[in-house]
Amino acid sequence: MEAGEYVVRTAHPALRRYVRRLQGYREYSARPLRRLQAPVGSCALILGFGEPLRLYGPAGPAAPRSFLAGMQTSAVHTEFRGHQHGLQVDLTPLGVFVLLGRPTAELTGAVPALDELDDTELAALPERLATDPDWPRRFARVEAFLAARLLADPARTPDPEVAWAWRTLVRRAGGVGIAELAAGTGWSRRHLLDRFRAQVGLAPKTAARVLRFERAAGLVVGGGPFGTPGPRQDLASVAAECGYADQAHLTREFRALAGVTPTAYRCAFVQDPALPTP
Structure with a gap:
């Protein structure tokens, strides 16, 4: 048995140069649910107030409840069974640079838990969100926190x-x-x-390689970045539109960055409609 609630919010206009979107989620799965997270042009800040999420990737296995994923050049798999509840903030890499006040390169390929970042205010945020009674108040709290960090200090x-x-x-x-x-x-x-x-x-x-892949992945599954609608195209057309030499080049890039072929990547999204379009 699987069930889920997903609430997407576009960031306040003042934050959009650093924040791509926010999404609240509540999920349940009676069986282990494993997902492929391919590289994109953003960094995922997971503010969890449910059970830990198991991660498998280049940085090794981990099971954090809340974490910040740096820029990636290969796939990370997530897995959970039971309940998941939290809020995801998709930050641009420059947003991470400003948020933490240190080089983003230190996080490349890494997925540290929030309590590993030496940032007590950020680490305390998930617990505060858990006490809020609804998504509007959680979004408001997160946006206020981000505004204070991202906009207050020139x-x-x-x-x-x-x-x-x-x-x-x-x-x-x-x-x-x-x-x-x-x-x-x-x-x-x-x-x-x-x-x-x-x-x-x-x-x-x-970075250009990752952004080109992100665009191609959106076209392969039938949409653009973060759920914008678009037609699903045949793979040869995707390769041509995104600047790959040919379909074989497109397939090699999918294997290198996502670990699967374009067809397998498309099937993963068809089978799991809760996944956001890349």
Whole structure:
């Protein structure tokens, strides 16, 4: 037996440069429910007030209740049985940089529990959310916390050049080269690489690869980023639209980043409609 409640909220306009979306969830599964979480252009902050969620990925197995997933370049699997209850915040990597006030690169490929981040206010947030009686008040509490962290201190903002380069990569779904990004910032390629990797967590070329994959994955399952509607396309068309050399190139990228073929990835979403579109 499986059941679930999912409530999606678009972030307040002032937060949208750092927060892609918020989602409240309550789930139950009598059997172990395992999900594939492929790389995307965001970092998941899980504020859990239910049972721990088991994670299997490059950083090894773990079972945190609340955690922050850094930028990833390979798949992470999640698994639970019983009850799951919490709130997920999808942060841009620059949002993580500002939230924690330290290089995002330190979290790349990692999924630390909140109590491992030396941030007592952030670690205490899930317990406070658990006392709120409904989703509107939980969303309001989280947005107030994020606004205080992300907007209150101008000294914690990322480099304008890095922010511009990241926005350009997102807008063009990874379809821009490092030379063009460096020219747009006025920096050398080496300086852009160093500053971008520190604040985003990935080198520009790797970030472009993840963003291109995210777009392709959305088209494969029949939608765009975070649930925006769109037609499901055949794989050859997806490859051409997203800038892959051919369908074989698309398949190699899915195997490298998600660990499965595009067809298997599509089937996973068909079988589990609770999964958000990448």
